[in-house]
Amino acid sequence: MTHLETADPEALRTAMVDQLVRAGTIRSKQVEAAFRTVARDEFAPDAPLVQAYAAHEAVPTKKNEHGITISSVSAPDVQAMMLEQAEAQAGMRLGEIGSGGYNAALMAEVAGPGGTVVTIDIDPEVTDRARQLLDANGYERVRVVLADAEHGLPDAGTLDRLIVTVGAWDIPPAWTDQLAEDGRLVVPLRMRGLTRSIAFDRDGERLVSRSTEVCGFVTMQGEGEHTERLLLIRGKEIGLRFDDGWPADPDALNGVFDTDRVEKWTGVTVAPAEPIKGMQMWLASALDGFCLMSVDAELDTGLVAPQNKRANITLLDGDSLAYLAIRKTADGAEFGVHGYGPNAEAVADALVEELQRWDRDHRQDEPVIYAYPASTPEADLPAGRVITKRHRRIVISWPQEGQASKSTITEKEK
Template sequence: MIHPETADPEALRTAMTDQLVREGAIRSKEVEAAFRTVPRHEFAPEAPLAQAYSAHEAVPTKKNEHGITISSVSAPDVQAMMLEQAGAQAGMRVGEIGSGGYNAALMAEIVGPDGSVVTIDIDPDVTSRARQLLDRTGYGTVQVALADAEHGIPDTGTLDRLVVTVGAWDIPPAWTDQLAEHGRLVVPLRMRGLTRSIAFDRDGERLVSRSAEVCGFVTMQGEGEHAERLLLIRGKEIGLRFDDGWPADPDALNGVFDTDRVEKWTGVTVAPREPIKGMQMWLAAALDGFCLMSVDTDLDTGLVAPQNRRANITLLDGDSLAYLAIRRTADGAEFGVHGYGPNADRVATSLVEELQKWDRDHRQDEPVIYVYPASTPEADLPAGRVITKRHRRLVISWPQEGQVSKSTVTEKEK
């Protein structure tokens, strides 16, 4: 084992890459070679070597006045995942939205001297830093531009791959306008509060997903910025986060947690470390009152016991709500539901039924996510949950048997 305080950067880089290969984050020889070559620590001079080469740790590079990170060098496992999703090859033209320098250098290694890489950011501090670091490390051929990504990458022709490394709420037309026919867009896209890194292949005027992975990124700035809305309950202890579907009468929830709790257990179990991203997407697509609950750890009184205190699946219906809970079993855990409010039993039952439906019909499935222009008529869309944004209509579509019925959500600009 290498001790991080005494090892040199090359040994740490080798150990990090070996770990990513063992864990399956790196699967291709092209991505592996790039990670073994690019000196990550040179793009994260703010961090100790051990942090720079930690396989699962991001390095913040800029924070706003509230101490919130607005730019970072993403964690290596996330960068590897997205590069594998992109599947860039030698000689390709690749664009990146969200600069830092390191990821662009990895791309430059992958596409080689016959390819090209251009990276943009809206923040002049970020682009200036990226330019300096790329020049210093020998990647001067990477183009760096200051621009608002809402309007695409300026002075750039057709791209074979476009990789977005900031959290996006929508997909501007400029992004697909620059994609070659059969080109690929990789973007951390937020849908009903859930973010997935999605690899979309272009298919004429629409995009079709080929993979989707759980991720988290700093959010888009500029014209494409879109903030969630937060409804605070019991002071600031508990919050409900909405991408869409803001309650018609938020005051109806006053005192909701003063009612008796209803508990229901589903019989749906999960093994240790078993991924449940498909379950989350199923519930987001199936439930009209879907939102996410957050509990402030500093103010937590233990009143609620959600499965996830940062972003817990919740179903809201007027003056009542129900949220996802969990309890240990001998060989894993079982999902349950806690309900509150005058109609707690009914709302909790609805959430239980959808959990059981996912377990019965779609446990091994992942949805296909389609992206169409916002002007596309409802009749021309495939079956599934339709989410209408500013530029696009997204459809979360599952295999036909037991599929979510077609329903529509309009995510209005806030």
């Protein structure tokens, strides 16, 4: 009989942690010990045991009136990934933005009796639930705060590590002001529609990335909330999602998919299960007209065949666009491009060129991501894609780009 068939919580917890260790998601002894100690099922009491201990599955704890999850116990692999990014040690002062209880308990185990943990959330239902579950499981020492984290963690003092467990569009000054001089911020930051969990080290007034990982989180609420804009095409079947760069003339795309499709293949291949997060970030930083395409599953006529129907890389140029496609090969898959509109050929060629450039020059690279105060002059920024937000100027800088000219995007307030 397998661990899953016994539905014994301790056996399930052991199996989950063993899986995360084998996968390399858990690497340190302190994170492993925390996961082996904290009973995850106690913090997800309404979920079946097998779901609570599924290594890659989040447990929703609250939904809005539209049925969209607005609070959850994040998937164990994501929580382990971020704790490893934080590199927290015993005795440290730790903060968490976005409460649920379980992750704060893990942080308390890492910090030990000589450290401190404070967790904050804007939703009183969430903080009440977290307080109750933490107390019930012996973590009374974790401080739970009800407040808008846009303004920092009240009365928490200086923090060695701050982990954000909700999707953020920006980095408020209060977060870095509260960090120790050698402190680290781990935040799921949205840049041009792509979210990456970034471990930022404080370097004076700027932040410098040390690692980036693909992730997905429920979005920030409160003063820091930022909603992407959606341009619907062909009724509601196809949508283009924009964090920035809203088209100057959206009506120019009327009928774009009524034109003949231009199809090009790049010669760029990918092996089964090979991560392509670097490719996505390269295209987001290299292309001025970058956006994401979504296809409504219930309205899908099969007209378009994107590589990813939920969030597919797309290049928009006036009345024409091109999107990323894929086809199987004998030993994996090849990336291609489908173009539509009066200038489909040129737009498709531009996307093909950047795909091939990534493959040729940056396939093994990861960018360094900087976060500067929004007031930083252009001349004082490193080379790369500059994304100006409300509080920060984010710079996505790739290796061997020292002489490259800067590309600047200003993300306008909605």
